[in-house]
Amino acid sequence: MGDFKVAYEGLQAEQAYVRGTGIAQASISKAIEGFPADVAHWGPWGALKPPMVAAFQSLDATNSTAAPGLGSVADLLRQVLVAYQHTEIANTVTK
Amino acid sequence: MTAPAPLATINPYFSNQAAEASMLQVRDKIQEICNSLESMRPVVYDTLKAMLIASLGSASAFVTTCWAAYEGVIKLAPKLVEWWNDLNQWVWAPQNILDLATAMQPAYDKATECQQALLRGAMPADKLWEGAAVDAYYAHIAKHNAASVDVQACIKSMTDALRDAGSQGVIATFVALGALIAALIDLIVGLIALIPPATPGGAAIFGLGVVAIGAIIAGLGAFAQSRVGVVTAMQSKLDGTLRSNNFPGGAWPKAESKALTTAIENVGGWNY
Numbered sequence A: 001m002g003d004f005k006v007a008y009e010g011l012q013a014e015q016a017y018v019r020g021t022g023i024a025q026a027s028i029s030k031a032i033e034g035f036p037a038d039v040a041h042w043g044p045w046g047a048l049k050p051p052m053v054a055a056f057q058s059l060d061a062t063n064s065t066a067a068p069g070l071g072s073v074a075d076l077l078r079q080v081l082v083a084y085q086h087t088e089i090a091n092t093v094t095k
Numbered sequence B: 001m002t003a004p005a006p007l008a009t010i011n012p013y014f015s016n017q018a019a020e021a022s023m024l025q026v027r028d029k030i031q032e033i034c035n036s037l038e039s040m041r042p043v044v045y046d047t048l049k050a051m052l053i054a055s056l057g058s059a060s061a062f063v064t065t066c067w068a069a070y071e072g073v074i075k076l077a078p079k080l081v082e083w084w085n086d087l088n089q090w091v092w093a094p095q096n097i098l099d100l101a102t103a104m105q106p107a108y109d110k111a112t113e114c115q116q117a118l119l120r121g122a123m124p125a126d127k128l129w130e131g132a133a134v135d136a137y138y139a140h141i142a143k144h145n146a147a148s149v150d151v152q153a154c155i156k157s158m159t160d161a162l163r164d165a166g167s168q169g170v171i172a173t174f175v176a177l178g179a180l181i182a183a184l185i186d187l188i189v190g191l192i193a194l195i196p197p198a199t200p201g202g203a204a205i206f207g208l209g210v211v212a213i214g215a216i217i218a219g220l221g222a223f224a225q226s227r228v229g230v231v232t233a234m235q236s237k238l239d240g241t242l243r244s245n246n247f248p249g250g251a252w253p254k255a256e257s258k259a260l261t262t263a264i265e266n267v268g269g270w271n272y
Helices: A002-031 A043-063 A066-094 B016-054 B060-090 B093-103 B105-117 B132-192 B199-242 B257-268
Strands: none
Touching (some): A002 B105, A043 B093, B016 B060, B060 B132, B093 B105, B132 B199
16 A cells, blocks of 8 residues: 555656646747747848747747647556556455 | 746847937937028028129029039938938847847746756656656656757757847947948038038038948848848758657657557556
């Protein structure tokens, strides 16, 4: 029971940690959203804007998927936790 | 061990907000030049008229030339104010780009924090879970860490490109502003010389000053264009990184439920 409790709590902590890290990673995209657009008047520097905007959009498109990406790991850990619980219940019943 | 906190929205600080007043002062000076041209008009006209009378009509061609030159300058003058207003709109763009690079620092710091948070030794289960299953699990987490490393590198290259384009742009703008001030001095010299009989010479100096301002702005445009390659190269490299194997389908890796369940089943001998 002791080993189970330690592993269970470890996985529980891991699940929350991984999900939180995914949210933090994805928050970078939101934090810098629209950055190049914040430069209101480009004048001759306007030629720099399209590649800058494209770079920010590209980063946003990929990095914003960090939350569901790491969230999927957390979901999987939850499945493992359920499996642990089932195993522990089965073992207890057998004993 | 707690997960990194989400990053709050960053509101960049644009330093031009404090410096715009000086540009407006120059704009006001240009407006004063234009006003002076208008107020000088009767003086120039009276002087030319007096010259025509004194010459008994023989200076007619010269007087006509002076008058045409002066009228030409008058027509150019409002354009100067218009140009300066345009200039005031975009002259801060390189500084703004540089300010964006500074504002990117917390994003880079957060990316670094997240990357370090996805190292096995920093994660909670490493201390509490043992065996082949946890090794399989952390082998999977390594993919997420690799993605995080790539994002961190992308933010770094974006920041570097912004800083590079911004700082070079600021230097070019300062050089251009120095030349613009010199051109404005030409305008003032031309203004003084517009009083007859030196009107054609003064108009020429004034015209040269105006041409110089146009050329300086065009030069800045060409310089900005030359920086495009650096930013485009950064964007292309970033696109390549974000489409690498670390990002299947251009997205953050996702855990395959079946694969990990199977791995755990294999290790634990479970079957559901």
